Amino acid sequence: MKLSDFGFTDGINEVIGITIGEWINTAPLGIIVENPESTFAKLRIYPSHTRENLKKGTLYVNIVHDPLVFTISAFDDLSEDWFESSDPPIINGALAWCQFKANLKNCWVDLELSRGEVLRKGLRAVNRGFNALIEALVHATRLKQNPKLIEKVRYYAEIVEKCGGRREKEALEVMWSYLRKLYPHLSL
Ligand SMILES: Cc1cc2nc3c(=O)[nH]c(=O)nc-3n(C[C@H](O)[C@H](O)[C@H](O)COP(=O)(O)O)c2cc1C
Structure with a gap:
């Protein structure tokens, strides 16, 4: 299992990060990948609910192409009816989900892919x-x-x-x- 299996490429991958705290928290995040053939990645993290929840050591990621999901998650959290599964958390229509072990060090997070699944094909032209x-x-x-x-x-x-x-x-x-x-x- 490697990052590229879930659509990650080298550079910064814009995804929806999902963390579990008192509620299911969603936020767009840029996952930084040097080698997509590996299981390692990192994330620069600013003060946020996501950062607080990452102290527990787990980050879920959904690969999503829905502009509305990015927009709501940027300012708010997605309500329950946006999810097709809660464990693991999967947003309706997500192309893939992954789970990472997260090690928070100040404003950086070291990530290691631990499991995931490709759910759908997402062929589409650049818009x-x-x-x-x-x-x-x-x-x-x-x-x-x-x-x-x-x-x-x-x-x-x-x-x-x-x-x-x-x-x-x-x-x-x-x-x-x-x-x-x-x-x-x-x-x-
Ligand atoms: C496309 C995109 C990428 C983002 N990438 C990051 C990131 O890599 N790290 C980060 O701390 N915030 C990033 N943000 C900002 C967070 O998504 C934003 O601060 C969000 O409100 C945090 O929500 P939370 O408080 O529920 O965790 C990004 C925002 C967008 C729109």
Whole structure:
């Protein structure tokens, strides 16, 4: 069993990280892979519920292509009805799930793949709207540290409008509604 069996490639792999605390916590995470033919990876982690839960030593990951799942998980947690299984946690329509042993060291986490399963095939062409939504979300989740990033959020949002499908555009609206609530003074 190796990372590439579950779709990981070298570089940063954007996935949904799932951790178990008082509730099932979901957050988009960038898993850093040097060698996809191995079982080892790492993660840079900022203060969050995910970071707290990782102290217990386990990270679940779902490989997902749904823009709405990325958007809700970036600001909130997915409710129970978004899951097709709770143990292991599997989000509806996920292409694969994996479990990692997680060793938290300050702002880094060493990860070792321990089990997983490929659930579905996910053949699809590249869509700039989906990629741009991911970029918009990355900047949107850092707005608290740097409010100037709103310009980048707007830039990528325009690409989502131009190139995205229905689901990307729906996710974009959901992103804006989270941002309006979080940052009322930005008049978005
Ligand atoms: C595409 C994407 C990738 C992200 N990657 C990371 C990451 O690698 N590490 C991290 O700490 N936060 C990352 N974030 C931010 C977290 O998902 C975000 O802070 C989230 O709100 C944390 O939720 P939690 O408090 O429920 O754990 C990423 C966000 C996005 C949109």
